[in-house]
Amino acid sequence: MQLLQDRIRAEGRVLPGNIIKVDGFLNHRVDTALMREMAKEFAKHFNTEGVTAVLTVEASGIALATITAEELGVPLLFAKKAKSDNIEGGLYRSEIYSYTYKKAVTLIMAKDWLGPEDKVLIVDDFLANGEALRGLVEIVEQSGAELIGMGVAVEKGFQPGGAKLREQGVDLYSLAIIEKADENGFVFRYGV
Amino acid sequence: MQLLQDRIRAEGRVLPGNIIKVDGFLNHRVDTALMREMAKEFAKHFNTEGVTAVLTVEASGIALATITAEELGVPLLFAKKAKSDNIEGGLYRSEIYSYTYKKAVTLIMAKDWLGPEDKVLIVDDFLANGEALRGLVEIVEQSGAELIGMGVAVEKGFQPGGAKLREQGVDLYSLAIIEKADENGFVFRYGV
Numbered sequence: 001m002q003l004l005q006d007r008i009r010a011e012g013r014v015l016p017g018n019i020i021k022v023d024g025f026l027n028h029r030v031d032t033a034l035m036r037e038m039a040k041e042f043a044k045h046f047n048t049e050g051v052t053a054v055l056t057v058e059a060s061g062i063a064l065a066t067i068t069a070e071e072l073g074v075p076l077l078f079a080k081k082a083k084s085d086n087i088e089g090g091l092y093r094s095e096i097y098s099y100t101y102k103k104a105v106t107l108i109m110a111k112d113w114l115g116p117e118d119k120v121l122i123v124d125d126f127l128a129n130g131e132a133l134r135g136l137v138e139i140v141e142q143s144g145a146e147l148i149g150m151g152v153a154v155e156k157g158f159q160p161g162g163a164k165l166r167e168q169g170v171d172l173y174s175l176a177i178i179e180k181a182d183e184n185g186f187v188f189r190y191g192v
Numbered sequence: 193m194q195l196l197q198d199r200i201r202a203e204g205r206v207l208p209g210n211i212i213k214v215d216g217f218l219n220h221r222v223d224t225a226l227m228r229e230m231a232k233e234f235a236k237h238f239n240t241e242g243v244t245a246v247l248t249v250e251a252s253g254i255a256l257a258t259i260t261a262e263e264l265g266v267p268l269l270f271a272k273k274a275k276s277d278n279i280e281g282g283l284y285r286s287e288i289y290s291y292t293y294k295k296a297v298t299l300i301m302a303k304d305w306l307g308p309e310d311k312v313l314i315v316d317d318f319l320a321n322g323e324a325l326r327g328l329v330e331i332v333e334q335s336g337a338e339l340i341g342m343g344v345a346v347e348k349g350f351q352p353g354g355a356k357l358r359e360q361g362v363d364l365y366s367l368a369i370i371e372k373a374d375e376n377g378f379v380f381r382y383g384v
Binding site: 031032063067077078080083113 | 215216217220221222223224225227228245250251252254255258259261262265266267268269270272275292293301302304305
């Protein structure tokens, strides 16, 4: 998506350790108008007929997923990282490794809100190692719902998450795939 | 707000320990159309002229705050709970006590995104002890920005957060204030 790639070129920064900072418009300060454009792009790309929910994981994916859910006229579901005592039994669970927190994390989702009758679009802001998204796919599988696809804003194409999800058969659509990021700037897959 | 109170009456549940569950429409599965109505109510209630940002804290407030920010045509900012190494220096910080996690938590916000030139509306989904919202007010104070008000979806009126914030002079507008919640249902302040 040209709009997003231009924005990454204009405002993205690269920190040591291949950390890509796009927190001025994507995941700390969030440009809501840009989120709407990305949501429209997902709505156009995927066959969203009959979709019953958009699914993401807390925290930074919630903004984009909320706007996408509203765009599709369906509820937003977000899996939580287990630590609260506010969630009783009846949960789908998936164990993932969080590279951000450097430890195993359990994603949880109340069974009440997802079942075999559902058709789900997964949305997230960022895809690198793909652990969080793998966890969401597992939760969808546990629920018996149909996964129609996965929309991601920024994929780090030089990390393995995207390839693994595509091999697994997930219809993954990333609006910007960064192949390389260094002091010379950003190189995107497909050359755009 | 009648719409929200009706929804709490219809779908809210009360768990032992005064835990109020509204996670079917507010903070696990999120009714995005309801979020939009609440955002419009905030836009009507507050004098939002010149507002430059909506501020919330991860995670569950992000959905409502995102829609409110889009409604006002401004960016969404969200304070993070410190644990990631993805955020370098230049931070506002506020120490709060998390009743959910039962421990002290540091809220952080990059100085890049908030300064004396800003006019901020704080938005969150839930107000009970008010620690997270007190932390956000502190961050706004540190930044020198102007706080124009605070919009909350559900306030637990029988817990001290709301009273403390109002005493502090915050223009706090809660769309539903629950005075009592038990096996007989919900009682709202102002009798609506």
